[in-house]
Amino acid sequence: MFEDAELGHSVSKAEYARKSIVLRDALLEAQYALKESRKYPVIVLIGGVEGGGRGETVNALTSWMDPRHVEVNGIGEASDEEMERPRFWRFWRSLPAKGKIGIFFGSWYTWPIVNSVMDLKKPHWARLERRVGEINRFERMLADEGALILKFWFHLSKKAQRKRLKELKTNSLTAWRVTQKDEDFFKRYDRFVEVSSHVLGETSHAHAPWIIVEGTDRRYRELAVAQELLDALKSRAERGVGTPAAPATPDPGPDVDSERTVLSELDLTKKVPKAKYESELEKWQGRLALLTRHKRFRDHSVVAVFEGNDAAGKGGAIRRLTGAVDARMVRVIPVAAPNDEEKAQPYLWRFWRQLPRHGHIAVFDRSWYGRVLVERVEGFCSTWDWQRAYSEINDFEEEMTGHGTVVVKFWLAISKQEQLTRFKERAAVSFKSFKITDEDWRNRKKWDAYSGAVCDMVTHTSTSRAPWTLVEANDKYYARIKVLKTLYERLDSVLG
């Protein structure tokens, strides 16, 4: 969910100066068009981590636009007036009228998330789910009534947030801004990320998308928010009002600084030397073998998903995994195009069939992610189909994790150059040549399209309960060890 927002996106001073002038003009113009038309209200929610630049961004937005038609609502503790009314009353009071922009700094998300994070024991998921249902119905209604809704989430990695709090505290001018509450809250950073990524995943819809913005760089986040707001205003003005929005995917993230992606940031030079590989392999295979004999594994199961570039070494990595455990408890499911029986069912059906019993491991060599990778890129399904698949897949995996299944997902990444080398090698070595087909060469031509699809996939389906692990796979040894180690650690954290 937040992977893309931990890459250190930034914008240079010069670029900021150049772009912000154009943006400000365009935003002001769009705002006046909105005001003149009086056709719909714009609701902008600002949420995210402390120190992620929420306040500064709100200030920037209001200074860039005509403040007479922007209303900022800070949502703190409820007043006694508000306490005596139903929960949403305070938000209804502050809804912007048609033609206006209402910015909610803190919103209907604030207390459900904070309460879940601060609950003494573990987050009360059932209650949270209830709030999420109410929020979804509320926003659906607002959108059906014509509102344009944008939700920004400002994210900082744990490290970045620690640094930010420290900076604020050591500067005497800003130290007052860091309260004891902020510090208590920071202690629960991991749970905060778990809860908020869950909530964001369940509440991001085409009619009210979440846009995740990395909060470290002021220039980046201002441009990102302004650009998203402008795009939304423009496309809404074109689309008109009154027609229900088509179901579609949440926004894949700001386009500002799009050079930097979760794939481009991988260090593909990572290596494990052969000698070390052999001892490491033995170590992790042994540990994994022991773990699968753990008494508690009888109440759990494992679903391991392997996706990756062609020739990235999925097969080899899978064999090192199956080699570690009792053959009766593991099953490898190679996934190719669906057969006729499978085509007569929803696309997830063939994967549901293969879910393992307790005490068992199912290894998917390619998986349901075909929907948002090959089917998307090759046009085997409609845009609408692959866009709705993100949340369907999240639901599917949540069914599993909710039942005690450990879901591990690997993307094995190699460089385009490394792929070429391997393709050529495969073609040359006769016993490997069955592994290389015309299709592989065709896919290679769509390298960039596939890369984009992978980044979207990670953003939308890497959840705290079923995260993606990106594996640097130019070195096969390194990749195999990382896979085994990751699987061991995930399983250990559940059984231990």
Add this chain to the structure above:
Amino acid sequence: MFEDAELGHSVSKAEYARKSIVLRDALLEAQYALKESRKYPVIVLIGGVEGGGRGETVNALTSWMDPRHVEVNGIGEASDEEMERPRFWRFWRSLPAKGKIGIFFGSWYTWPIVNSVMDLKKPHWARLERRVGEINRFERMLADEGALILKFWFHLSKKAQRKRLKELKTNSLTAWRVTQKDEDFFKRYDRFVEVSSHVLGETSHAHAPWIIVEGTDRRYRELAVAQELLDALKSRAERGVGTPAAPATPDPGPDVDSERTVLSELDLTKKVPKAKYESELEKWQGRLALLTRHKRFRDHSVVAVFEGNDAAGKGGAIRRLTGAVDARMVRVIPVAAPNDEEKAQPYLWRFWRQLPRHGHIAVFDRSWYGRVLVERVEGFCSTWDWQRAYSEINDFEEEMTGHGTVVVKFWLAISKQEQLTRFKERAAVSFKSFKITDEDWRNRKKWDAYSGAVCDMVTHTSTSRAPWTLVEANDKYYARIKVLKTLYERLDSVLG
């Protein structure tokens, strides 16, 4: 929710014979067309109360159609195979393929509802809500994947169910069918109705509607189900696959025996003589006055909604209510067409503004129900707008009741003849003539359209937490007493 299914709908032997022949032919034909096209699966859920005729209806359906392409799935306790997989695994196993019809006798609704009803203490709403969310996403996905989904709920009134269980028990051939579990369950009839009406309300969508069928008469329920299934198959065949279903209202109920409605069944001859009226008025006003001074009322509030035919006596009934309580705690909100400020907001906005604080009573003289009454009938909003309003209104009222507000809703019903008498009287008496306008006469011409809208409104928005009270109002005295008494009893049950 279940009002229409407690009216004693029935079909005569002759009518059944005549209609069933036609229906069987048409159903078989539609089934073959479905099978040939192989374009989508049909999923039929059968739920409802014990003794409501679920089994018999399933048998009738399968005997009417080609059983080779109908699969019946009985869902009982989970097997150990199923227990070791996520909750929905067993249903995925049984999904019908494209071209087939799968009947689920018991379904993904069964256990969430049963568990909620049988919980020792009060139903665990938060957990139930979570299940409801999962179900909604599951059905949404199935529908998006092309499935045609129909959900039938067989209802019996408490009295009818008691009678039915007794009949089964006294007949030695059927006594075995009534288990101790059934009897235990029947003891919780009221809670069962509360839980199931909530679940049905939250899960009825155009792409997977609930159709509520009265279960007392075998012929009625068989025709009703067969007719609904046929209509759905036909309209789906026309619409084609692949386009997402437009958001729309749940089905307003079977058209078989539509002469009998919640309005037609009211006994409008009910009367209270003047002398008795005066003592009763004093009694209920006095009780109500005491109740509003109750200490616990400081943590609650009342929202009273008055709707009714023109000239049904809303104003008079409201005055008897306000006359009973301290003027500082009650406020009457007359609702006319929205002003400009209100038009610039979602239609519920002007009602949210008026929600009372704790210890206060808000009386709405007409209300948000205008959306599904006058706005629907007069075409002031689009079909899509008023259809989605049912669930929006239910959400709105649930926000209130969840907060401790007592929501009472009155429909004051008079006969068409009585209305005419009152119109003429008003026109003749000079000080009353302001009360009768051209619009009243115009509305009167649409009597049947309004009646239909009222019945749909009651079916979709009479929930266990915010039920409608239909008030026989040909006699004003009777109506006023019924209003006061109902309000007293609802408030007493919350405070007492």
